[in-house]
Amino acid sequence: MKHVGRRTDPKDIVSRDQLVFRELLTAARNYYVRTDGNDSNTGLSNTAGGAFATIQKAIDTAAALDGSIYQITISIASGTYAGIVLKKYVGSVPIAITGDTTTPANVTITTTAPDCILGEDVGAWKLGGLKLQNTTGGTGLHLRGSTVVAFSGTMEFGACSSRHMFLIAGARLSIEAPWRITGSSPYHVSASVYSFFLVTNQPCTLVGSLAFSASFLECLGSEMRVFGVTFTGSATGARYYVAFNGLIRVYGAGANYLPGDAAGSTDGTGIYL
Known part of the structure; x- marks a missing residue:
């Protein structure tokens, strides 16, 4: 009997450039936000040269990860900040935003x-x-x-x-x-x-x-x-x-x-x- 395979729909073909690769956490992660920070920083240190300037940048960065079983915390320093939109994320632990x-x-x-x-x-x-x-x-x-x-x-x-x-x-x-x-x-x-x-x-x-x-x-x-x-x-x-x-x-x-x-x-x- 001749086997008839499934025909691939061109719409199902995804190029490597279209794939989204998430960083998989292997430990808890803390992002820092300060009014004297910069959104071009990594957000990984609580200094003007390391912290983000906006809470939204920290949220967007955290939502792009695969948090797995680890806690992601966004720590915010004193100051006044703009409004934010929470994002859907990958992981089993709620993301914490703490001031x-x-x-x-x-x-x-x-x-x-x-x-x-x-x-x-x-x-x-x-x-x-x-x-x-x-x-x-x-x-x-x-x-x-x-x-x-x-x-x-x-x-x-x-x-x-x-x-x-x-x-x-x-x-x-x-x-x-x-x-x-x-x-x-x-x-x-x-x-x-x-x-x-x-x-x-x-x-x-x-x-x-x-x-x-x-x-x-x-x-x-x-x-x-x-x-x-x-x-x-x-x-x-x-x-x-x-x-x-x-x-x-x-x-x-x-x-x-x-x-x-x-x-x-x-x-x-x-x-x-």
Whole structure:
């Protein structure tokens, strides 16, 4: 019997120049970012002559690696930096972006209209020691789709014109460290379309005269769990809004548990308990 082989489609032929070769890590890797650095540096030493100048350059460089089982950390020195876009990467350990976890305001990401941090379908990341703020538009932390972020060190939120944090289309955020709020926003956390927000046993400090003109928490067709959080300080605005079969679970802490000076509300399908 004559054997008929599979005919190769010319579109399946990939030249060597088209292949992407990733560096395979065999140990943990740390990239450094400083305001006096340069994006033409390697990013591998914490000096002006070795560090990158932008966080985005460090993210792009880390995302081009094969991290394997090793930790990649982006360490950011004190200063003010532009907004960033998280990238999808190869590796089994979440990439960590770390600023000053004692005084997050020393490492500030500030923008005008864009989001401070945007991640869409980028896998798992860790954030800590950053202050996020913007002026005329956008969100502090905007997560979409298959994105999972954990706060591994103290974070701070200054004034944001849209939301401090926005989760949509299945994104997940867990706060695993203390966090601070030092600026107002229409919403502190908004979760929409099957997203998930979790914080347990972490302190939240509100500083100054804060206002949440819409609500502190907004939950639309999603789930938000807030357990054992100690809120210090105060704010004006509604405590929560939950709709479209969403669930805000505070584990019996009561209707006045969340920051705000006005009652929360539902659309009749949402649940707060």
